[in-house]
Amino acid sequence: MRPSDLSTLPDGVPEALEAEGIEEFYPPQTAAVEAGVADGESVVASVPTASGKTLIAELAMLSSVARGGKALYIVPLRALASEKKTEFERWERFGIDVGVSTGNYQSDGEWLASRDIIVATSEKVDSLIRNGAPWVNDLTCVVADEVHLVDDGGRGPTLEVTLAKLRKINRDLQVVALSATVGNADEVADWLDAALVESDWRPIELKMGVHYGNAVNFDDGSQREVPVGNGQKQTAALVADALDEEVDGQRGSSLVFVSSRRNAESAARRLAGVTESRLDPDEQAALEELAADIRDDSDTDTSEDLADCVRDGAAFHHAGLSATQRSLVEDAFRDRLVKCICATPTLAAGVNTPARRVVVRDWKRYDGEFGGMQPLDTLEVHQMMGRAGRPGLDPYGEALLLATDRDTMDELFERYVWAEPEDVRSKLAAEPALRTHVLATVASGFATTRDGLLEFLDRTLYASQTGDDSRLAAVTDRVLEYLEANEFLERDDGSLTATGIGHTVSRLYLDPMSAAEIIDGLREGVESDDDDAAAAATANRRSRAAGDAEVPEDIADADFVTGNDLLDDGGGERTDDAGGDAEEAVESAAAADGDDGPTLSPLGLYHLVARTPDMYQLYLKSGDRATYEEQFYEREAEFLGHAPSEFEDVAFEDWLAALKTARLLEDWASELDEDTIAERYGVGPGDIRGKVDTAEWLLGATEQLANELDLDVVLDVREARKRVEDGVHEELLDLVGVRGVGRKRARRLFEAGIETRAELREADKSVVLGALRGREQTAENVLKAVGRQDPSMEGVETDASASAAATAGSESGDDDGSGQATFGDFS
DNA sequence: AGGTTACTTCTATAGACAGCATGTC
DNA sequence: CTATAGAAGTAACCT
Structure with missing residues (x-):
């Protein structure tokens, strides 16, 4: 079957596809067409990476648009959103408009409404639904990319619930779900009432194998001699071997997956020795430039190390890198300039970075909950292996595991080479997930009673996988109780209504538990500082329905500039050491009895948002405990909410970890250099950016909550937010x-x-x-x-x-x- | 003494979505 | 607790 056989695509598209070199559809694509993707039928495509999934989605979206509809493409990562957008933009010459919507790449609703194809993350779609984006009703086609991620405990439920909501809004919605090969694609298809297209077919052959001794043993029984000589490591030998083997004039690049950032960095350093001796002068010059770009982007130790590796033709890749550095590395690898990347699992799920040879060096990973090393899921290793084989460059891809003894080799074959990937299991019944989604479902009107709620949840994968929904009902009831106790929901007989604050929490996309923590913290901060406000806050808590607290409203709307004297800094006097600021902050917190209302220190607010479940916390390393314990006592007055005692072990530890995070934010907002911060907290530039981003978002939400609750702290919150946003002292705002x-x-x-x-x-x-x-x-x-x-x-x-x-x-x-x-x- | 090698002990552990208003599409 | 690699530290050995 070929593009011109399709009559449902917009005019010119079939010809354009054939001009791109798509003369004949790949087998899975043909199967999808036969299942009706181009005629509005729902399809679940469970096929390997790089086997033309995107084209299946495009056929669905383009034909849907040709029929006068509107399509949505849901991605799991922001980086993928822009990748897909660029890809789809080639249809603009046929009058197809493409738009993106993610948290940091925001288009206004009207502009999106005029687009034919919209690319967005699942969270963003969820948020748009919660906020009532009108164009959602016009959707005729939805594509869910990497749908196997519904198995993810953290973010899977969002995708699941979002799909359920979209399908409830529009009963005729065409759903196209793209999945890696998983054990139970049929269950996913059942859930979505879709036809199933399942295939192992790949456009480029994938040879899987295990390196043991001096050879790779492939799944097809063949062997390849790769001797490991004089102290050289297996990985180094394999990377060298790939580079030395020219196929069609192309040398082979390698992607090495390891289990930790540190391993990635040290492996890259070592492998730089391998790649360095195999560069030609042109490459050396180009790499030199790339290394300079990396140094320019940020001047942390991490950047230095990365630049050094890159100069020699190798690189590491993990979430500590800045977004710029990540894409510099990825692009250079695609351009075959960088010969080898050592990556944590980020790269397996991220943007497209194929390599001739993939080496999964570490197949166990530390799991804190478990307290030891756990083997990776087959699915995850398959995802990594799927990166092997560059279309148009390699005749085949090789995915290799490493064994140092026979038993391990056998185990690896058993576990990863021969094994079927795991089943996808819904994680919706986990309490944190339901907490958020139950509130949102009620707040945005998808359910008004407990029964209605359960009925809605019945549309999810969870329900279709478990015949017995008593567990879901039990967790739902617990969650309802929690939401009611925190005054996000009201229950009257069977009916459920979101309170004003409940609506706000849902719209702000906060985890209700984060919102509760923030609200408690703010109230406590107000109480300890200002008796009037405390009384008001208490009244507020007792009778929300009657609800008007007596706090002056004008202050909430005042421009922040007028509040500049809140934190008197005495002009230009400033130190780069945050210690000085600490003292000031304590003083101003203590001196807050004045008439300006309560003063919450930035640190107090940073700490408050840092301990919500919406913020990832920094690890406490050895030695950190003592450091932050000391700071805990020094700055006790600034904390909002009741601190745990030293003897509540886990809670105290969490509090200190949040303090570490808060101190990082405080340093950032005190104009401390990036490299100093990176060193002090043992993080990379990407981590700093991530923390700052999250803090910005949470403080924005905090500000709105404070506003809504008439808590007299809006100015404090706004200043803390603006300072962390721009990374400056108050006087530079x-x-x-x-x-x-x-x-x-x-x-x-x-x-x-x-x-x-x-x-x-x-x-x-x-x-x-x-x-x-x-x-x-x-x-x-x-x-x-x-x-x-x-x-x-x-x-x-x-x-x-x-x-x-x-x-x-x-x-x-x-x-x-x-x-x-x-x-x-x-x- | 200075340096190398071999061994032991210690230490640390992946990832990254979201509001709002603006301005980068 | 069920691991592993690298770094840091230490002992043994050589020139």
Whole structure:
């Protein structure tokens, strides 16, 4: 079967597909067409990676749009959203508009409503439904990519519930679910009332094997001699072997999967020795440049190490890297410049990075809950192995495991090479998942009674997998009780209604438990600081229905700039060491009895959001316990909510871990350098960005909760949020509002005596130029952005004193024209 | 003494979605 | 608790 056999696609599309070289559909694609994907029929496609799943989705979406419909493509990762968007944009010349919607890449609702194809993460879709995005009703086709992730305890239930909601909104919705090969694709198909297309077919042959002794033993019985000589490791031998074997003039790249970040980094360092000796001069030059780009992006130790490896043609890849660094590495690997990547499992599920040879070096991973090493799931290892074989470059892909003894080799064959992947099991009945989704389901009107709720939940995979729904009912009842006790829901006879705050929590996409923690913390903070507000808060808690607390409202709407004196910093005096800030913060917290209402310190607020279940916590390393225990007592006054005692072991540990996270945020908001933070907390640039992102979101939510509850802390929260958002002290908040001015440039301008936007508009140009270290273009852009009448820098001389002041307190690496600490954007 | 090697002990453990308002589509 | 690799530390050995 070929594209031109299809009559349901938009005009020109079949020809375009054939022009792309798709003359004949792959067998799974043909099967999907025969099942009716291009005619609006629902299909579950359970096929290997890289066997043309995306085209199946495209056939469904394009034909649906051709019939006047609208399609949604759900992805599990933000990075995949942009990848897919780019891919689908090639249909724009046939009048198909593509839009993306994720948390950090936000398009407004109207714009999305005009798109034919929308790409979004499952959480974003869930959120859009909760917030009543009108175009959701117009959807005719939904694609769920990587649908086997419903098995994931953390995020699977969201996908499951979202699909159930979409199907409830539109009974005729075409659902196309793309899945890795799993044990029970038939159950997924049953759940979605879809036809099942199941296949092991791959466009590129995949040879799986285990390296043991001096050879790889493949699943087809063949062997390949790969001797391990003079102290060389198996992995190194295999990477070298792949590189030395030219097939069709192509040398083979390798992807090595390991179990921890540290392992990834050290393996990359070692393998750099292997790749380095196999580079030609052109490659060396290009790699040198790439290494420079990586250093430019951030100047942490991690970046240094990565740049060093990359210069030699190897790289590591894990979540500690900044988004920019990740994509630099991925792109260079696809361009065959980087010969070998050592990665944690991030890469298996992420964007497309095929390699000739995949080595799954570590097949066990530490599991804290279990307290030891656990073997990886077959499905997960298969996903990694599926990255083997570059279309158009390799005649076949090789996926290898390593064994040092016969027994292990046999076990590996048994467990991963011959084994069928596990079944996908719904994790919906877990309490944390239900907590969120029950509230959202009630708040957005999908159910108004307990029975209605259970009936809705009956549409999920969980229900279709378990004949007996008593467990689901039991957990649901527990969750309802919790939600009622926290006043997110009200129960009257059988009927369920979300309270005002319940609606807010659902819209804000908060875990209700996070919301409860935040609300308690804020109330406690208000009570301990301000008796009036405490009384109001208590009244609030007792009778919400009557509900109007007596806290002045104007303060909530005041512009944050008016609250600048809340944290008196005494002008330009500042240290890079956060210790100084700590003292100030304690003082201001203690001195809060004044008439400005309660003052919650930034640290207190950071700590509050850091201990919610919505924030991943940093590990306490050995030695950290003592450090943070000391800080715990030093800064006890700042904490919101009741601290556990030292003897409540687990709770105390959690509290300290949250304190560590909060301190990181505080350091960031005190303009501490990225590399210092990275070193102090043992994290990479990507982790800092991640923490800051999450804190921003949670503090935004906190602000709205405070507003809604009329708690007199909105200004405190807003300031803490803005400071963490821009990574600056309070006095720079005005300046960083200028486009092109980030934390570093703002600080330099401030040091040069330009303290506000207004002053920047009037400032002596030579001073501005000096503060920006003589970069004329930058200075001009900044002045333009601040709205200056005559931004031209023509003929302006650098002011030497401003330049000196600016250079003294800063470091290199900010010459990229953005002025931001460049963590790299999503693009 | 200085350096290398072989052995023991210690230490640490993957990932990453979301609000809102703006401005990067 | 059921692991593993690397780093750091230590002992043994050589020139």
